[in-house]
Amino acid sequence: MNRALWKKCIGEAYVLVASCSLLLFSFAWLWVWTVGLINNSQFSAIIGQFWEDFQYMSPVSLGELLSFPGRVVLGYIDPIVVFTMSFWAIARGSDAVAGELNRGTLEMLLAQPLGRLHVLAVHSTVTILGTAAIATALWCGTWAGISVVSVEEEAPPASWKLPFLPLEIPNLFGQAEPRRVPISEKVDAIDIIPGAFNLFSLGVCVAGIATLASSCDRYRWRAIGVATGVFAIQFITKAIAVTAPPLAWLKCFTFFTAYEPQVFVASQLDSPPQGWTWLAQDENGLWSLPGALSYNGLLLGIGLLAYLLAAVIFVRRDLPAPA
């Protein structure tokens, strides 16, 4: 691998990766902070009002949604998170071939003893590493928030302790005392990792599709248009499939079906933990359902297949002269 080429690719990517990482780190921290602002009973009251009508849209049960890990990971499906990751992935993916062609720099680059595959591999590796960095930044923001934020809860009134006897009598008439406890007592940041990994897989998938569009074209704006179009169609398909139960079959035609950070975090909290398994247990306890790793594998598989196709097309195609 060529050191100069690595330096160039990293130099082109670092501003964007740093910006996206900072944004998601701050977002995740603020999200945990807002979780700490609203105590569980208030949140339950808010959700309870809508649950009857909209529970079919939730991928997790009410209990999982109301739990602190459930509330923290809810931020991972926020449009800010999904769109920031997709923005990064489309920006980088579309740049791989069409970007260099559009700027006219590919001609000079490939006039050197560098294979086309080599150039694409370095660019794609930097993109995937950047995707990992952004997903990690999101998780780090969550971890930082969990480390410093506290949450208000109602402590039961102190019980009476009988002298000389190992007995305590609960105080049924006293009033519950509000107290603040660290949120880290309610949620472990480690349990949120499957959600961050799911975001990373989504990023690789979108970057692969954008790279494929880029490898076929000579104009970057058109590659961005194609990749954004695919993303939008997939997103809308998932939205329709979730909101209209008769059209739930549409889930089979969108890669967003495999983006379910809430489900994977809830699976991680199951007993036994299923956040990192290929199969998951069904209602009867049988390991017959696809697990978190299968969903992530699907996203990564689509992304890597798109990268493979992009490489085949790029290696075989004629390169147009700089305009």
Add this chain to the structure above:
Amino acid sequence: MIVETRALTKRYSATTALSNCTMQVRRGEVFGMLGPNGAGKTTLIRMLMGFLQPTSGSASIDGLDCTTQSLTIRQRVSYLPGEAKLFRRMRGRDVLNFFVEVRGDGNLQTGLAVASRLDLDLRRRVASMSTGMRQKLAISVVFANEAPLLILDEPTANLDPTVRGEVLAMVHEAREAGKTVILSSHVLPEMEDVCDRVAFLRRGEFVHLQEMAKLRCVHSLTANISGELPDLPRALVADIHLTRDANRLSLRADAVSPEFFTWLASARLSDVRMEPIGLRAVYDRFYHNAASGSAKAAS
């Protein structure tokens, strides 16, 4: 031969960019390619570089196939594109450094020396450079390595006359150093100055190959003549082509020898004008006639 093409053809659906091009470039020569826009010069060069796949035919450099062994070929070739675009956010020195590192066989000091010779400020970012400065930077990149074959697609475009002279001098020096240079240009005097042979392309077809050493011997002469013209010595008959219109004499001498001047001195000439025929005459033969033919057809 360092470069060979055999019936090389490139078609884009209805358009034929290059048709049945067969030619050879000798090791150590400066080989020029001439032709109007769209003649197929850049297509031919880009096929040699492996950027375009031939529709049919083949091309090789140093015995290596340009399609299947392009990577090895590019270790032996230094290429200047017609529109050299460089990384805009880098400074000039960083660009030089980048290409020297990428190639592995490059020499930064040589690149810096070339840049200095071309009076280029390497502290500026590419984005803030003029078109001519970017061209100078690209030329510095190309001359910063020791590749035995240089392919230069219009190297003097966008350059001022002084720098053009420097670039042509560098081409001369490359040939002196035993390198082969393939040069594409529209500037006929430059081609006359540096090339050993010039290929003429027209509408994707290779139409003529001109040995410059022979062309440099060909002269045209016009003069007023009074009295009879002495008979041409037998030795000159093959090389001298005469036309006389009343008192006006025109001739083309394919070779100039002492016998020719002796014969000329014996004629009673005045207002004599003699000049090398140059590439212009050859160019006009292939392109002016073709252009007027097209115009007539259109009218």
